[in-house]
Amino acid sequence: MPDNNKQTYEDKFEVIDNEIRKRYYKWHLHALAWLDFDDVSQIIRAHIYNKWDQWDQSRPIEPWVNKIISNQLKNILRNNYSNFARxxxxxxxxxSKEQAAGQVxxxxxxxxxxxxxxxxxxxxxxxxxxxxxxxxxxxxxxxxxxxxxxxSPEDHYKIDKAVNHMHLKMRQYLNDRHYIIYKMLFIDYIDEELVAKVLGYKSNEKGRKAGYKQIKNLKNFYKKIAKRICLETDIFFE
Structure with a gap:
C-alpha cells in the first residue's frame, strides 16, 4: 500500500522553487538567446520531479535538491556551451580572460x-x-x-541555377532517347509508372509496378552520369 505520509513534489514545490531561484545570479550563459534562466529552471524542476522517489524523506530536502541543481547547471552548461566552446x-x-574595455x-x-x-x-x-x-x-x-x-561568396549557392546547369550538362552526355526519359523523370516530374507505360515497359514480377526494374536501372545510370559531371565541372559556379 502507498505510504500516505510521504510528501509529494507538489508539497515541496515552494522550497524547490526557492532553492532554484537562489542560483539565478550564478547563471552567466547569456549568449544563448533561446535559453534563459527560466528555461533552465524548468529543466531542473522536471529533473527533480522525475527523481522524486530517490529523495530519502527522513532527511532534509534542501541538500538533496541543491545537489541536483548543481549537477544540472553543470550539465546544461556543458551540453549547450562547453562542448563547443574554443x-x-x-x-x-x-x-583575454579578464578583458578590459576595448581590448581584443x-x-x-x-x-x-x-x-x-x-x-x-x-x-x-x-x-x-x-x-x-x-x-x-x-x-x-x-x-x-x-x-x-x-x-565569402563561395559559401552561398544558387541551387536553381546549379540544377539548370546539371540539366544542360546531362543533355550533352545523354543520347536523345535517354535524355527524353531523363526529362520526363527529373524535369517534368512525370510519375514513374506513367513513364514506364509511355515507354512500353512491363513487369513479370507479381505485385511490382510495370517497368520497376527498368526505371530503377535508368535512375542509377543517370546518377552515375550526374556524379561524373560533378567531378568534372563545378555546376554551382559555371
Missing amino acids: PCVSCKHNQ SNLCSLTSSGLQSDECPDYAKWYKTRKQAYDIKIPVSLETNDFDRHT
Missing part, C-alpha cells in the same frame, strides 16, 4: 601572431570539428564583422 576559454595562454577578445601568448588561431593544435582541432556547432549555438554579434570575415 579550447582557449580555459587555456593558460589565453590573454582573442589574444594568445602561444601563437606567433599573438591571436587565437590554428597555429595552436588544440584550436585547429576545434575549428575543424566543433566550430560549426559553436556558431549554431552562439549567435554572432551584429556589432562585429565576424560574419563578414568568416563568409
Whole structure:
C-alpha cells in the first residue's frame, strides 16, 4: 500500500522553487538567446520531479535538491556551451580572460601572431570539428564583422541555377532517347509508372509496378552520369 505520509513534489514545490531561484545570479550563459534562466529552471524542476522517489524523506530536502541543481547547471552548461566552446576559454595562454574595455577578445601568448588561431593544435582541432556547432549555438554579434570575415561568396549557392546547369550538362552526355526519359523523370516530374507505360515497359514480377526494374536501372545510370559531371565541372559556379 502507498505510504500516505510521504510528501509529494507538489508539497515541496515552494522550497524547490526557492532553492532554484537562489542560483539565478550564478547563471552567466547569456549568449544563448533561446535559453534563459527560466528555461533552465524548468529543466531542473522536471529533473527533480522525475527523481522524486530517490529523495530519502527522513532527511532534509534542501541538500538533496541543491545537489541536483548543481549537477544540472553543470550539465546544461556543458551540453549547450562547453562542448563547443574554443579550447582557449580555459587555456593558460589565453590573454583575454579578464578583458578590459576595448581590448581584443582573442589574444594568445602561444601563437606567433599573438591571436587565437590554428597555429595552436588544440584550436585547429576545434575549428575543424566543433566550430560549426559553436556558431549554431552562439549567435554572432551584429556589432562585429565576424560574419563578414568568416563568409565569402563561395559559401552561398544558387541551387536553381546549379540544377539548370546539371540539366544542360546531362543533355550533352545523354543520347536523345535517354535524355527524353531523363526529362520526363527529373524535369517534368512525370510519375514513374506513367513513364514506364509511355515507354512500353512491363513487369513479370507479381505485385511490382510495370517497368520497376527498368526505371530503377535508368535512375542509377543517370546518377552515375550526374556524379561524373560533378567531378568534372563545378555546376554551382559555371
